[in-house]
Amino acid sequence: DVKVTQSSRYLVKRTGEKVFLECVQDMDHENMFWYRQDPGLGLRLIYFSYDVKMKEKGDIPEGYSVSREKKERFSLILESASTNQTSMYLCASSRPPGQGADEQYFGPGTRLTVT
């Protein structure tokens, strides 16, 4: 059973703070993803990683960076949090193409509020 965990369920930070969101998966998946979810906008991809130390920008990378030093861990960093980054953040992982279904496995989400 795939398990994706995220470090916090709820987080409140102040404008300008540096914020780290951690995600760990236990299925040795190569691909990992960070999304944000806002009402009516669905899930939008921020960054993804297809291997250790490899990262690619998604659709909305501005204001975010990521780190993947180990295969199982993918971190999302808000260098200077702003109120428009208040959102639900979801991490996901998947196998690479050709190794099974397209399904992504999601973590429980972190609801971040920036005041």
Place this chain on the structure above:
Amino acid sequence: EDKVVQSPLSLVVHEGDTVTLNCSYEVTNFRSLLWYKQEKKAPTFLFMLTSSGIEKKSGRLSSILDKKELFSILNITATQTGDSAIYLCAAPYINNAGNMLTFGGGTRLMVKP
């Protein structure tokens, strides 16, 4: 650009009602369409559809794909309060780096007792 659109945006029904959720897509090199259910936390996988006209069924939930008209529907019969959730559909695509998902905006379903 690949696009997935869901309707309605939200829906309120009473227990026992039947609901139909819609998902239309415009995807280059279509491979499959996925449905997820999201309650208060992680989206959980429901169905993957690859072939037109073949219904996938799990209990009171069923889904079907129409590749000619580029849409899918998710049906829930005899709804229960536990069906209250956001339902997401997504279409995979592959870029140079790997396999990705384009998500629709979701349909928020509320089932009242």
